Amino acid sequence: xxxxxxxxxxxxxxxxxxxxxxxxxxxxxxxxxxxxxxxxxxxxxxxxxxxxxxxxxxxxxxxxxxxxxxxxxxxxxxxxxxxxxxxxxxxxxxxxxxxxxxxxxxxxxxxxxxxxxxxxxxxxxxxxxxxxxxxxxxxxxxxxxxxxxxxxxxxxxxxxxxxxxxxxxxxxxxxxxxxxxxxxxxxxxxxxxxxxxxxxxxxxxxxxxxxxxxxxxxxxxxxxxxxxxxxxxxxxxxxxxxxxxxxxxxxxxxxxxxxxxxxxxxxxxxxxxxxxxxxxxxxxxxxxxxxxxxxxxxxxxxxxxxxxxxxxxxx
Numbered sequence: 001x002x003x004x005x006x007x008x009x010x011x012x013x014x015x016x017x018x019x020x021x022x023x024x025x026x027x028x029x030x031x032x033x034x035x036x037x038x039x040x041x042x043x044x045x046x047x048x049x050x051x052x053x054x055x056x057x058x059x060x061x062x063x064x065x066x067x068x069x070x071x072x073x074x075x076x077x078x079x080x081x082x083x084x085x086x087x088x089x090x091x092x093x094x095x096x097x098x099x100x101x102x103x104x105x106x107x108x109x110x111x112x113x114x115x116x117x118x119x120x121x122x123x124x125x126x127x128x129x130x131x132x133x134x135x136x137x138x139x140x141x142x143x144x145x146x147x148x149x150x151x152x153x154x155x156x157x158x159x160x161x162x163x164x165x166x167x168x169x170x171x172x173x174x175x176x177x178x179x180x181x182x183x184x185x186x187x188x189x190x191x192x193x194x195x196x197x198x199x200x201x202x203x204x205x206x207x208x209x210x211x212x213x214x215x216x217x218x219x220x221x222x223x224x225x226x227x228x229x230x231x232x233x234x235x236x237x238x239x240x241x242x243x244x245x246x247x248x249x250x251x252x253x254x255x256x257x258x259x260x261x262x263x264x265x266x267x268x269x270x271x272x273x274x275x276x277x278x279x280x281x282x283x284x285x286x287x288x289x290x291x292x293x294x295x296x297x298x299x300x301x302x303x304x305x306x307x308x309x310x311x312x313x314x315x
Contacts, residue, residue, distance in 0.1 A: 015117075033071055037127070041063070045109025049074075066136075129244075224239075
């Protein structure tokens with residue numbers, strides 16, 4: 001099981017959206033918070049990312065910015081420019097691609113701006129491990145796979161062709177993986193803590209794979225520790241140190257993520273969802289789910305489907 005891909009699939013609550021933004025100086029764009037994560041790719045020109053309460057970050061052609069919590073922010077050609085609200089128009093009502101233009105008389109900038117709709121009610125350690133803003137500057141030889149995905153995405157948005165909607169959606173999904181990989185690659189080699197480091201930890205990674213392969217299995221600290229070749233106490237200490245929470249706590253976190261995905265994406269009965277999450281009692285599952293998400297499974301399913309339908313509506 002590819003743990004990173006599996007985790008991203010569980011956290012997604014809808015397909016990503018992407019907007020081509022054309023602006024001429026002086027310009028500024030104000031982005032409202034989104035339920036998930038946001039990203040920007042600078043295709044042409046130079047500008048500044050202005051996070052709320054943070055210092056301006058200069059951006060140049062080819063730079064990629066990822067905002068893990070989709071917090072409100074602005075992007076401007078100069079820190080003194082007055083931003084306007086980001087209100088894009090869709091290319092058509094069924095397309096994931098939109099357009100936004102800011103008129104002006106000065107230098108032109110082109111950006112690709114997008115959002116990943118993720119379940120952030122109870123953040124997975126994958127997101128909690130990331131900084132608020134991930135800035136990946138362009139540079140010769142840096143992150144070639146990410147650069148290739150960015151080039152292909154820009155080409156499809158610049159000149160749409162038959163099938164571009166499917167290609168853009170796939171590329172934006174791919175972009176998220178490459179952003180995370182690029183950030184992981186830039187971490188210090190001696191880093192020994194955090195979910196990212198756990199993926200390569202020779203003792204913890206086998207236990208993580210076991211949990212992701214079969215979350216319904218009645219795992220214990222002892223049985224997970226046996227995957228690492230460690231005693232119960234030694235495994236619990238190492239897992240907690242590296243991942244940031246005890247083994248059975250992470251098991252519950254992942255089981256709830258699996259259950260939430262099934263509630264959002266399938267019509268399976270609550271008993272089937274409970275069984276896939278490792279619960280033999282529907283009542284015990286509902287109690288655990290409400291404790292984790294703050295809402296019972298049925299209410300969660302209705303709320304998420306309503307939200308998904310709202311995002312899919314034209315506008």
